[in-house]
Amino acid sequence: MNRVIHVPLHRVDIGQADSRTVDDMGERMVVIGGDATGMAAASQARRLRGSDELEIVVFEKGNHASYSACGIPYWVSGDVAAADDLIARSPAEHRERDIDLRLRTEVTEIDPAGRQVLSRDLGTGAQSWTSYDKLVLATGATPVRPPLPGIDAEGVYGVQTLDDGQEVIDGIAAATGRDAVVVGAGYIGVEMAEALVRRGFRVTMVTRGAEPMSTLDPDMGALVREAMVGMGIRVVTDTEVTGMRTGSGGRVQAVTTADEEYPADVVILGIGVRPATDLARRAGLPLGEEGGLLTDLAQRVRGYDDIWAGGDCVEVLDLVSGTLRHIALGTHANKHGQVIGSGVGGGYATFPGVVGTAVSKVCDLEVARTGLGEKDARRAGLQFHSVTIESTGRAGYFPGAEPMTVKMLAERRTGRLLGVQIVGRDGAAKRIDTAAVALTARMTVEQVISLDLGYAPPFSPVWDPVLVAARAAARAVARGH
Structure with a gap:
C-alpha cells in the first residue's frame, strides 16, 4: 500500500532531517519518555508487530530507561545495593529487540500537523526532526x-x-x-x-x-x-x-x-509532583484541570487518532468519585503502556480507571489507602458515614499479634463503600487490596461483610479487620445519622 510521509519543507533546515523515504512500507512509532509507560508501550507493540512492519524510536532525556523510581528511597537507605538493581531491562536488551532507544536525547517540540518531533542530543547539541505515524507521550511527572x-x-x-x-x-x-x-x-x-x-x-x-x-x-x-x-x-x-x-x-x-x-x-x-506536560501544552494538546493530558479509554489523546499518552503525565478516571485526577503511580504507568502498545500494535485494550490504591511504610509501620478520604468525598459532593476500628493482624492470642487501625467510609443511604485507610503492622498494608477490589466492584459495606476471606490464627482473626470495619460502617448506614 502507498503511504504519505509528512515532512514539512520549512522544518528540514534545523539540524538533520528525517532519513526515511516514501518507499518505506512500515510505520514508525515514536515514544517520548523511556521509563515505565514508554518502554512498556514499545515492548508490547514490538510483540505484536515485527521490525519490518513497525519501526520503534524512543527518546529519553535521562541516562537510564525501564527503572523503578519507587525504589529510590530504598536505594538511598541501603536496602537496595545499587542502581542497576532497579533497572528492569537494560538499553542493550531493548535494542536487541529492535527498539531504537536514544538516551540523553530530549524532545523539545511536537508538530502534530506535520506528524513529527524535534529532538536535541544533550551531549552534542545536535537537533533533528523525526516523523511519526504513531506518537506516544510518556513524559512522566516532575517534582514540584x-x-x-x-x-x-x-x-x-x-x-x-x-x-x-x-x-x-x-x-x-x-x-x-x-x-x-x-x-x-x-x-x-x-x-x-x-x-x-x-x-x-x-x-x-x-x-x-x-x-x-x-x-x-x-x-x-x-x-x-x-x-x-x-x-x-x-x-x-x-x-x-x-x-x-x-x-x-x-x-x-x-x-x-x-x-x-x-x-x-x-x-x-x-x-509532590506535577504532570510533565509543558511539551504537550505548547503543541496544543488537551489538558485537564490538574495539568495532565486527557485521553480516551484506549489512552489515545482526545481529538488525535495518532497520539497516545499514559503514566504520570495523564489524568485518570477515579471510579469512585467519577472525576478525573492526576495520580502518579508506577502501577498505572505500566498498565497504560500495555494498553498503548496493544493499540499501536494493532490489538485492542482499554484502561477503565483507578480507585486510588497506594501503600507505604515508616520503619515497620505499614500505611495503606484506597478510594476516597473525607476531604475527597466532600469535594465530590458525596455524603458519607465514617467509622474507625481497632483490631489485630492475627488472632489476638497468637504470638506476634499487632494492633491495626482501619478507617472506612460508606455512602449515606446506599451503603456503597467509598474508601478505606489502614495503618498498622504485621501485614496491614496488603489488606488494602481487599478494599480495592470491593471498590472496583462498587460493593456496599453490607456485601463486604459477607466476603469469604482466608482465616487461620497466624494470618488473621476470625473476623478480618476489614470485615470488622465493614460491620461498623453497615451499622452506621442502618442508623442513618
Whole structure:
C-alpha cells in the first residue's frame, strides 16, 4: 500500500532531517519518555508487530530507561545495593529487540500537523526532526519546586529519577554535617526521611499539612507522625517553608520558615509532583484541570487518532468519585503502556480507571489507602458515614499479634463503600487490596461483610479487620445519622 510521509519543507533546515523515504512500507512509532509507560508501550507493540512492519524510536532525556523510581528511597537507605538493581531491562536488551532507544536525547517540540518531533542530543547539541505515524507521550511527572530563595542551591534535591537518586547518595557522602530536612510529607518525603535516619542523619520534616501524608485523613496521619517521632524524626506540621539559607559557597545551610530556622546539610523536596506536560501544552494538546493530558479509554489523546499518552503525565478516571485526577503511580504507568502498545500494535485494550490504591511504610509501620478520604468525598459532593476500628493482624492470642487501625467510609443511604485507610503492622498494608477490589466492584459495606476471606490464627482473626470495619460502617448506614 502507498503511504504519505509528512515532512514539512520549512522544518528540514534545523539540524538533520528525517532519513526515511516514501518507499518505506512500515510505520514508525515514536515514544517520548523511556521509563515505565514508554518502554512498556514499545515492548508490547514490538510483540505484536515485527521490525519490518513497525519501526520503534524512543527518546529519553535521562541516562537510564525501564527503572523503578519507587525504589529510590530504598536505594538511598541501603536496602537496595545499587542502581542497576532497579533497572528492569537494560538499553542493550531493548535494542536487541529492535527498539531504537536514544538516551540523553530530549524532545523539545511536537508538530502534530506535520506528524513529527524535534529532538536535541544533550551531549552534542545536535537537533533533528523525526516523523511519526504513531506518537506516544510518556513524559512522566516532575517534582514540584516552588520559587523559594535558595531552592536551587547545592544540597537541595528532588527525587524522581535514578540520576536524582545518585545525586542524593553523592550529596550524603559529601555532607560535612549530619542534619537533614525533608520538605513535604507525602509518600516520597516520608520514605526519604526514614532513609536519611538510617544513614545516620538528624532529620526534621516540615509540612504545611496538619499531619504527614495528606492522602490520609488527619486522624490516620497522626498515627504516621507518632511512628516517625518514635524513630527520632522531628515532625513540624502546619508550617510553610519560606526558603533555604545558603553559605558563602552556595551550599544550603538551613531551611527557613516564618518562625524558625532548621539546620540542613541536606534538603530533600518531597512536596509532590506535577504532570510533565509543558511539551504537550505548547503543541496544543488537551489538558485537564490538574495539568495532565486527557485521553480516551484506549489512552489515545482526545481529538488525535495518532497520539497516545499514559503514566504520570495523564489524568485518570477515579471510579469512585467519577472525576478525573492526576495520580502518579508506577502501577498505572505500566498498565497504560500495555494498553498503548496493544493499540499501536494493532490489538485492542482499554484502561477503565483507578480507585486510588497506594501503600507505604515508616520503619515497620505499614500505611495503606484506597478510594476516597473525607476531604475527597466532600469535594465530590458525596455524603458519607465514617467509622474507625481497632483490631489485630492475627488472632489476638497468637504470638506476634499487632494492633491495626482501619478507617472506612460508606455512602449515606446506599451503603456503597467509598474508601478505606489502614495503618498498622504485621501485614496491614496488603489488606488494602481487599478494599480495592470491593471498590472496583462498587460493593456496599453490607456485601463486604459477607466476603469469604482466608482465616487461620497466624494470618488473621476470625473476623478480618476489614470485615470488622465493614460491620461498623453497615451499622452506621442502618442508623442513618
